[in-house]
Amino acid sequence: MKMTGCLWAAAAGSLIMGAAMAVADETEIGRNVSVELNAAKSGETGCMLSFVVINGHPGRIDRAVYETVLFDAAGQVDRLTLFDFGALHPGRPRVRQFSISGMSCEGLGQILINGAHSCTSQDLNEDACEAGLDLRTRTQIEVMG
Structure with a gap:
C-alpha cells in the first residue's frame, strides 16, 4: 500500500510540474x-x-x-x-x-x-x-x- 501511495505522489508531482511548465510556456508566447x-x-x-x-x-x-x-x-x-x-x-x-x-x-x-x-x-x-x-x-x- 505504501508503494501505491508513493506512485500516486509521484504521478501527482509530475502533473503539477507539467502544469507549471505549460503555464510558463504560455507566458512566453507573444x-x-x-x-x-x-x-x-x-x-x-x-x-x-x-x-x-x-x-x-x-x-x-x-x-x-x-x-x-x-x-x-x-x-x-x-x-x-x-x-x-x-x-x-x-x-x-x-x-x-x-x-x-x-x-x-x-x-x-x-x-x-x-x-x-x-x-x-x-x-x-x-x-x-x-x-x-x-x-x-x-x-x-x-x-x-
Missing part, C-alpha cells in the same frame, strides 16, 4: 514585436503604408527603428530605408504610417524587414525588437523578415 502591414494606398506622391504594431513584451520599447528593403513588383530592390515605429507601450496596438514617394502601391511587390536598426528600452534586452519578430500582411504585398 513576447515579441508584431508588425502587420494593414493597408497600402496609392496617392499623388506615392504609396502610403499603414502598419499596426504591437509590443508583446512586458516592458516599454522607447524607440524601434527597422531597416527595411522595398522590392518592386518584378522582385528587384527599389530602395533601402528606415521605418521608425517610435515608442511602443506593452500590449497597446499602434498605427504607424510611412509614405513611399515616387512608387505606387501596385509597383511594390515585397517588403523585407532586414532587422532592427536601433531598439532602445530601459526595461528590455537589446534584441527585444528582433527576437521572435512576428510579421503579417493584410494586403497583396508580401512582408518577410
Whole structure:
C-alpha cells in the first residue's frame, strides 16, 4: 500500500510540474514585436503604408527603428530605408504610417524587414525588437523578415 501511495505522489508531482511548465510556456508566447502591414494606398506622391504594431513584451520599447528593403513588383530592390515605429507601450496596438514617394502601391511587390536598426528600452534586452519578430500582411504585398 505504501508503494501505491508513493506512485500516486509521484504521478501527482509530475502533473503539477507539467502544469507549471505549460503555464510558463504560455507566458512566453507573444513576447515579441508584431508588425502587420494593414493597408497600402496609392496617392499623388506615392504609396502610403499603414502598419499596426504591437509590443508583446512586458516592458516599454522607447524607440524601434527597422531597416527595411522595398522590392518592386518584378522582385528587384527599389530602395533601402528606415521605418521608425517610435515608442511602443506593452500590449497597446499602434498605427504607424510611412509614405513611399515616387512608387505606387501596385509597383511594390515585397517588403523585407532586414532587422532592427536601433531598439532602445530601459526595461528590455537589446534584441527585444528582433527576437521572435512576428510579421503579417493584410494586403497583396508580401512582408518577410
